[in-house]
Amino acid sequence: xxxxxxxxxxxxxxxxxxxxxxxxxxxxxxxxxxxxxxxxxxxxxxxxxxxxxxxxxxxxxxxxxxxxxxxxxxxxxxxxxxxxxxxxxxxxxxxxxxxxxxxxxxxxxxxxxxxxxxxxxxxxxxxxxxxxxxxxxxxxxxxxxxxxxxxxxxxxxxxxxxxxxxxxxxxxxxxxxxxxxxxxxxxxxxxxxxxxxxxxxxxxxxxxxxxxxxxxxxxxxxxxxxxxxxxxxxxxxxxxxxxxxxxxxxxxxxxxxxxxxxxxxxxxxxxxxxxxxxxxxxxxxxxxxxxxxxxxxxxxxxxxxxxxxxxxxxxxxxxxxxxxxxxxxxxxxxxxxxxxxxxxxxxxxxxxxxxxxxxxxxxxxxxxxxxxxxxxxxxxxxxxxxxxxxxxxxxxxxxxxxxxxxxxxxxxxxxxxxxxxxxxxxxxxxxxxxxxxxxxx
Numbered sequence: 001x002x003x004x005x006x007x008x009x010x011x012x013x014x015x016x017x018x019x020x021x022x023x024x025x026x027x028x029x030x031x032x033x034x035x036x037x038x039x040x041x042x043x044x045x046x047x048x049x050x051x052x053x054x055x056x057x058x059x060x061x062x063x064x065x066x067x068x069x070x071x072x073x074x075x076x077x078x079x080x081x082x083x084x085x086x087x088x089x090x091x092x093x094x095x096x097x098x099x100x101x102x103x104x105x106x107x108x109x110x111x112x113x114x115x116x117x118x119x120x121x122x123x124x125x126x127x128x129x130x131x132x133x134x135x136x137x138x139x140x141x142x143x144x145x146x147x148x149x150x151x152x153x154x155x156x157x158x159x160x161x162x163x164x165x166x167x168x169x170x171x172x173x174x175x176x177x178x179x180x181x182x183x184x185x186x187x188x189x190x191x192x193x194x195x196x197x198x199x200x201x202x203x204x205x206x207x208x209x210x211x212x213x214x215x216x217x218x219x220x221x222x223x224x225x226x227x228x229x230x231x232x233x234x235x236x237x238x239x240x241x242x243x244x245x246x247x248x249x250x251x252x253x254x255x256x257x258x259x260x261x262x263x264x265x266x267x268x269x270x271x272x273x274x275x276x277x278x279x280x281x282x283x284x285x286x287x288x289x290x291x292x293x294x295x296x297x298x299x300x301x302x303x304x305x306x307x308x309x310x311x312x313x314x315x316x317x318x319x320x321x322x323x324x325x326x327x328x329x330x331x332x333x334x335x336x337x338x339x340x341x342x343x344x345x346x347x348x349x350x351x352x353x354x355x356x357x358x359x360x361x362x363x364x365x366x367x368x369x370x371x372x373x374x375x376x377x378x379x380x381x382x383x384x385x386x387x388x389x390x391x392x393x394x395x396x397x398x399x400x401x402x403x404x405x406x407x408x409x410x411x412x413x414x415x416x417x418x419x420x421x422x423x424x425x426x427x428x429x430x431x432x433x434x435x436x437x438x439x440x441x
Contacts, residue, residue, distance in 0.1 A: 003115035004145050006061065008186045015162065015190040018209065019054040023190065029058075030113075035106025036062040036099065044090040045124075047071045047081060048172065054193035055099040056171040057181050060123070064141070065114055070123045072172040075414060084126075118142030125174045127268045137174075137268045143305050144182050147271045150287040151178070152187035154275055155239075155262065163236065164209040165191045167216035168202060173416040174268045175241045179216050189214075197221075199228035212236035215257075218417030219243050222253045222261075223358065235259040241266065242417040244326060244344070246351055250278040265326060270301050270310045274324070283323040292318055334363060336374065336399045343374075349395045350376065355383040358411055361402060362424050375428060376402035377411055406431050 012027040024032075036058050040046075046063050048070045050056035060070050071088060073080055085091050116122070123139040157163060165183065169176035184191045192209055196202040202225065206213055215238045217225075222240060225232075226249070235257055241264040253261050265284055266272040274284040286292070289304040292312075299316040300309035315327035327342065334341055343361040350359045358379040380388055385405050393401050412423035 002118040002142065004118050004142055006064075006114050006116060006185060008145070008149065009188045014188065015210075016184045017054045017057060017190065018164075018192040018194075019052075021208075023210075024054065029061075031108040032058055032103060033061050033065070034109045036102045037065055038106045038109075039102045040066060040068075041092040041094075042066070043068065043092040045069050045071050045088045045092070047073065047084055047091060047093045049073075049076055049081070049093055049095040050099055051170070051195060052096050052193050053167070053171050053180055053191060053195065055096050055103075057184070058103065059094045059099050060181060061185075064116060064120070064122045067120065069121055072123055072125050072177060074126050074173065074416065076172075088124075116141045118145075123177070125177060125268050135268070139271075143303070144178070144271070145186055146305050147287070147303070148178060148182045148186040150289065151264075151272045151275070152183065152189075154285070154287055157183070157187045157189055162210075163189045164211070164213045165189050165216050166194070166196070166202070166205050166209060166213060167191070168196055168221045169216060169218060169242070169417065170195060170415055173242075174271060175264065175266065175416070176216070178266075178271055179239065179264075199225045199230060203230050203232060206235065207233045214239055215259075219245055219249060220411075220413050220417045222249060226252045226256045227357075232257045232259075237262055239264060243419075245278055246348055247278060247282075248352055254279055267313055270303065270312070273301060273312075282325070283319060284326060286322050286324070291321070292316065292324060294318065334374065341396075341400050346374075346376075346396065346400055350378065350388075350392055353388070353391050353395075356380045356388065360411055360419055360424065362421065362428075364425065364428050374400060374402045376405045377408050377424070377427065378405060379408060379410060381409075404431070 015023045017024045121138045122141045125137045127135045167180045180191045237260045265274045276284045291302045317325040361376045
């Protein structure tokens with residue numbers, strides 16, 4: 001049985017997390033883990049709902065030492081949590097309040113740096129359901145460690161001088177889980193326990209942590225930070241994921257926040273796959289040792305530790321053995337009036353128009369009369385619908401001009417920075433209902 005240590009770096013006094021406005025060392029972290037372990041409910045699964053990143057990490061590591069599996073739901077909505085409890089027998093919810101009580105009631109003991117079975121399934125990550133029903137993806141300890149080490153190498157996070165990560169993404173999401181929970185265990189970075197949402201909250205936390213600092217975030221947060229009239233502290237670089245950045249937003253972010261923006265491409269099925277710096281090179285660079293192969297069903301990924309190929313959910317154009325272009329989701333292609341188009345490409349073309357701040361295209365195919373029509377939600381405060389459609393019609397074939405195009409104040413992103421289809425459908429229904437009421441008034 002192959003085992004891997006919990007920490008890839010041996011220094012017990014190295015900083016690993018911030019908690020309650022102070023830095024926690026690895027030794028202190030393991031003492032807190034021992035307190036939790038003594039009182040952790042003995043169930044096969046725990047649903048880790050902790051929002052505080054430090055408490056989440058304690059619950060995750062304590063469960064791992066007890067050979068329990070953490071279930072990481074993409075949403076904390078009660079309906080989805082109950083669905084998990086039905087699908088997975090012998091389950092216990094763990095939230096911040098419960099974890100704090102376990103931490104207070106437990107007794108600290110000396111725990112040597114533990115070694116974990118590399119094949120142990122330590123987490124079950126669920127997709128956001130942005131294109132359908134959420135899917136479970138089991139994560140083995142060895143695969144998580146290997147992936148994090150390769151990402152750290154590609155991002156130069158193994159260099160002397162410890163980085164501090166501040167993140168706006170939840171730890172339950174694969175992106176947040178890898179960068180803010182696995183990274184501090186494997187690569188030696190230190191992570192702030194908060195999850196700031198508003199630009200000024202992000203700015204304030206960035207000013208309190210030790211340099212050099214990395215902001216781990218999403219396009220939606222970057223857009224908000226760009227629009228805020230704030231003086232930003234020094235940021236070594238920004239890491240973005242969950243949706244592909246437009247070049248316009250990437251350039252604005254680097255200028256407004258005076259830093260370099262790096263981007264991660266990955267999925268719940270495989271974790272991080274590739275990185276790029278979009279303002280310097282649009283091509284994606286695979287992690288070392290990763291390989292892509294083209295199949296009839298799509299492009300598959302083979303990692304150094306995977307026993308079988310993973311079918312990727314996106315359309316990918318291979319450039320060479322290390323580089324590729326990302327063309328969009330497999331479900332992204334639409335055919336209208338005999339013409340094929342990409343929803344993501346249409347979004348990019350719409351978002352580059354002056355006055356358009358954000359947009360999304362989708363097919364509202366749950367309405368028979370709308371099946372051959374595209375719909376779009378657009379954030380453009382100073383433009384009318386007619387003006388947007390006129391400008392857009394100069395960029396695309398008339399078949400791809402959205403009908404309807406609906407102006408909104410903001411798009412219905414979830415807490416992970418994604419746009420689940422169900423959120424778009426709900427907003428679309430609201431628009432139809434409001435339009436019906438207005439017409440019948």
